[in-house]
Amino acid sequence: MKKLVVILISALVSRPIGLQAEQLAHARMHCLSVRFDYGWGPTGMERLDLTTLSDGINGELAPWYGPYSHWSKFELFDQIWGRRDYGVLLLNTPQFTDANDNGLDDFFEVSQPVSATSTGSWRFLGETNYHRLTATWTRAAGSPNGECVLELEGRGGFTHQFNLLEFTGAVVYAPGSNVVTGTIALVQTGATNNTLEGPVSFTKVDPDRFNRLELQSGTWTNAQADSFVYLSGLICRLQAWPTNYCGFVTFTDGDPSTPDQADYWWWLLAIEDPTDSDGNGIPDFSDAPVLVPPRPPVLRLTLGKTNLLLEIHGDVGRLHEILEADSVTASSWLTNQVVVLTNDPHIVHLPIPSAPRFWRVRAF
Template sequence: MKKFLIILSSALALWSGACFAGQTAQARFYCLSVHLDRGEGGASGWQTLDLTTLQDYGAINGELAPLFETYTHWSWFELYDELWELTYYGSLNVNKPAYKDANGNGFDDFYEVSQAVSATSSGVWQFEGSPTYTLSASWNRAAGSSVGTCVLNLSGYGSFTHTFRLLEYTGPLAYTPHLTTVTGRVDLVRTGNPEELFGGQVVFVKSPTNRFNLLELQPGAWTNASGQTLVYTNDFFTRESPWVTNYCGYVEFDDGDPNTPDDADYYLWVLSIDDMNDSDADGVPDFSDDPVILPPRRPVLQLAKGMTNLLLQIGGDVGRLHQILEATSINATVWTTNRSLVLTNDPQTVSLPIPPSPRFWRVRAF
């Protein structure tokens, strides 16, 4: 019987192309527009009030849209008098309730479904071609509910009671950090309606001068529950003290509701990303931290003799490059690469020919 000597060894090699670990952060996504259903009431009690940001008469979308001026929100309206069967057109500007942050997370409770709202605000309104009058708004919503009540009191014209709705989604953001970018996917579920899904791919570019705290969301597109594609543009995201695990910025769609005619509506949203992952415990979440290059696991080798060949079993990290090296002397200064492979299983078996003379093998992981 022919005898032969086989010695196995394993080694590690650091490779600049090593994979970075994927992580998962939690996302909350909400629209700065508020939806108001048709309001009823008025001076006679037989009037209705519909809000819309669509230009065509009779086109109603219920949107109270952000304004960023003297008042926080605006809308056109159609006021219908059921007794006289007349429709009046006008516009209104109104403030949302004053900023309040009961849970101290840096976000306005008005837009946070988990927080209750009971407050008043003020504004102005006018019919087309008429003077401006004042209005008051009373807002009430229970904690945990995305639906509340808004009473709009138009001075001289009575009060209208509306149901208002927050548009909020939550879900995981799975991401992979890179040296200058962060890539990932967000999968969101609407609060109060788990069958309504929204999400897609995201790419962030880190600021070269403030990479831990400033990132730019790149243009992209998400898919809504109806399978429609919503395209968004680039916007900046910031990480600020004292909420050092949070990244926040706008997502601005070309049109947030493709089902309404022509005009862009419900287009401006806020994406909040909360990342508790901090692999190196340096106080910077993995989302924007310099990625840690994880070394490969040291290969574990086993050898068995088959009828006509040798079976080398390699235990190691799936997806990593492994090199099988061989030499005729354990003290050889040059080892020849027998083959290179990326592990698809752990362990993985490789067939080797039976050598005619003493042979030494080792496996190096990258």
């Protein structure tokens, strides 16, 4: 009769390595351009359209680098005479306010209401002198759509509907010593079928690597599989709001649906990460990675018909090394095999030994 061999499993050993679990941060992105529908003048017979295109109408009131915050060309159509006049207008958006204290301009936040006026100037093409322009803005909290009355000196008020382009969602990221990588997934406020998603990579910028990161250029896609190519740009941590990061994202074309030319290209990305695993005041998004130790594996050994079944209970996706020796006091343990757990428990088949044998598992 064959003698039964008793198999023993030693005490377990585990040790951490530099594996960092994926984490989630809140993301919000808005276009610095404002989209305008056409507006009707006081007689109801004059129509005003805004555009930044050389040919065609895109409704864009775009950011400007001069004394005013925004600009646009316009087309003024007189339905009675069938006449079209063209010009340019310069306009400030309402003065910066931050009622919800997050470092962002309430005017561009859909969650915040707007009731304000701003000033600018306008002229027809061929004129040298500008005329006064006054804008009256109203928008309810929670709605991306509002009303703006553009009062053109000498021409009266034109009533427009305007729209803010805002996306909200999340960045799923893996912290890194020098590079933070992950994915972004955003949904347009007020138009949930419009999505934007893709990979992101942030390089920490020395010597202020916890507060300054450079978003590397890349491509995101929308629900229609249109590509949105963006350029690299600086993302900075806001010192007055230490869980918030903010920076510009420049698309080569922010709205492929408009005719030909690039437009709606300048956006502001805000990332909020309240997670601070080591409690040092720096969010995990830009902090040095915190090592996540593996869960100590738990083993169970059963006798099968032709082999032994070693059950390993531990973290799925982690590397586990199976060691063996002929004595529990052996100074040297040999590697039997290395496995990455795909299930919990993960089953490993071992041959039935002819002499006592000891196993232990080390998790990484």
